[in-house]
Amino acid sequence: MELTSVVPAEAILEPQGRYLADLMGRGVQGTADAVVLPSTTEEVAAVMRWCYEHNVPLTARGGGTGLAGGAVPVSGGVVIGFERLNKVRQFDPLLWRMHVEAGVTTGDVQRLARESGLRFPPDPGAAEISQIGGNIACNAGGPHAFKYGVTGHWVTGLEVVVPPGEIVHVGGPIRKDVAAYDLKSLFVGSEGTLGLVTDAWLRLVPAPELELPVIGFYPDADAGVSAIERVLASGVVPAAIEYLDGVTLEYSGGAYPFGVPDGAAFMVITEADGSAAEARRVAAELHEALAEDSLAVHAPDDAADVSELWRWRGGAAFAILAQRGGAYSEDIAVPLDKLRDVARETLEIGERHNVPALSFGHAGDGNIHSTFLFSPDDADEQQRADDACHELFELALRLGGTVSGEHGIGWLKRGQLEHQLGAAGYDLHMKIKQAFDPKNLLNPGKKQ
Numbered sequence: 001m002e003l004t005s006v007v008p009a010e011a012i013l014e015p016q017g018r019y020l021a022d023l024m025g026r027g028v029q030g031t032a033d034a035v036v037l038p039s040t041t042e043e044v045a046a047v048m049r050w051c052y053e054h055n056v057p058l059t060a061r062g063g064g065t066g067l068a069g070g071a072v073p074v075s076g077g078v079v080i081g082f083e084r085l086n087k088v089r090q091f092d093p094l095l096w097r098m099h100v101e102a103g104v105t106t107g108d109v110q111r112l113a114r115e116s117g118l119r120f121p122p123d124p125g126a127a128e129i130s131q132i133g134g135n136i137a138c139n140a141g142g143p144h145a146f147k148y149g150v151t152g153h154w155v156t157g158l159e160v161v162v163p164p165g166e167i168v169h170v171g172g173p174i175r176k177d178v179a180a181y182d183l184k185s186l187f188v189g190s191e192g193t194l195g196l197v198t199d200a201w202l203r204l205v206p207a208p209e210l211e212l213p214v215i216g217f218y219p220d221a222d223a224g225v226s227a228i229e230r231v232l233a234s235g236v237v238p239a240a241i242e243y244l245d246g247v248t249l250e251y252s253g254g255a256y257p258f259g260v261p262d263g264a265a266f267m268v269i270t271e272a273d274g275s276a277a278e279a280r281r282v283a284a285e286l287h288e289a290l291a292e293d294s295l296a297v298h299a300p301d302d303a304a305d306v307s308e309l310w311r312w313r314g315g316a317a318f319a320i321l322a323q324r325g326g327a328y329s330e331d332i333a334v335p336l337d338k339l340r341d342v343a344r345e346t347l348e349i350g351e352r353h354n355v356p357a358l359s360f361g362h363a364g365d366g367n368i369h370s371t372f373l374f375s376p377d378d379a380d381e382q383q384r385a386d387d388a389c390h391e392l393f394e395l396a397l398r399l400g401g402t403v404s405g406e407h408g409i410g411w412l413k414r415g416q417l418e419h420q421l422g423a424a425g426y427d428l429h430m431k432i433k434q435a436f437d438p439k440n441l442l443n444p445g446k447k448q
Ligand SMILES: Cc1cc2nc3c(=O)[nH]c(=O)nc-3n(C[C@H](O)[C@H](O)[C@H](O)COP(=O)(O)OP(=O)(O)OC[C@H]3O[C@@H](n4cnc5c(N)ncnc54)[C@H](O)[C@@H]3O)c2cc1C
Pocket: 024, 059, 060, 061, 062, 063, 064, 065, 066, 067, 069, 070, 071, 082, 102, 123, 124, 125, 126, 129, 130, 131, 132, 133, 134, 135, 136, 137, 138, 139, 140, 141, 142, 143, 191, 192, 193, 195, 196, 197, 198, 317, 318, 406, 407, 410, 443, 446
């Protein structure tokens, strides 16, 4: 029986380039026998049933912006893309909730909420391309996760297709649910290995009246991390606490809209939000905490400048990538008292492996994008950058952290989970996989 017997022929494509690799092309190339773009949940279920009957691997693909090789079909078989499953099923602004199909982009959800004075707070950097299904599968974060939490925090219900092709619903348009084991949270962050998310109920909040970034510049990482510690100890809750180290500033600072001060080798970005009065009060506290030992403090208060700041911050990843054409940008997370160690040791690891190194990221969550650069034309340099990542993962575990705070394990971090969880923890993890996907056909080889 052919795949065309269960979904319309026009939903099936020949495998083509963009479905076989991640958008950021981190060197992982897959193969597939077919790409299917279903338009309904029933078609998703039919494809899974067909794959299960024929023992064919099935890899979910959202926007392809993942940074761990998670959507790359490394075992061949069928790629299932969600871009045609892109309807808003229901939007109840007065009840602060939205029901969307998995293929709606993060940016569209954010915009729709904003037009009604609401906010969908998760803000991963590739929002115009990434999809809600992909955000849920990776439990994506972003700068404002410090105050608002990551994607899973904003999901109240899921429709998921699970092997061998059943449609299940967990949660819904409800704000509390403790009836079953927390199946919703198992699907959140499962990277397409337990089920295929076809729709989600999302929780929204009223948008803040005012957002006021306060940015400090420091001569070195020590002074910058001390400023972050003062912010945390100040007793106010910023919406975001980000940092960029000196190398990151060197590569991306030219486009910073307000001018990087001379001698700056560390930058801390915080933001106050809330009602106008609350945002101003918090911003004043942040200013005081950041000013000590700083070279300069910037506090843009014009809405256009604030957007410009975050646009620039979002572009930093591309400015870094442009340096040598290749970058392994990891996403370890460590306890907050270890930020100083990560900033310093990232550079030391780069030196040991003779590759350019830098770090930046979501400092308030201890979630740092330590990055090692390479030229894609230089296989030896690429290998050294990869070796540097492995040493970085060891560092994360030595500091009591995790090998992934945002991007997931995917394919690129394969083998790391067992180190982190230990034998018994890893065994439990794999038993969950076995319970959901006994034939190991859903995104095989990933998240392990
Ligand atoms: C410039 C840039 C900045 C980024 N910034 C951030 C950031 O700040 N925070 C952050 O967390 N991430 C960030 N990312 C990573 C990425 O954008 C997120 O992980 C995002 O959630 C991936 O969504 P996607 O739709 O592109 O998923 P894909 O890359 O297509 O897939 C990712 C994983 O989810 C699975 N999947 C996709 N759709 C489904 C579905 N419907 N059901 C089940 N499984 C599915 C795939 O199999 C794969 O394992 C960034 C990426 C880039 C390129």
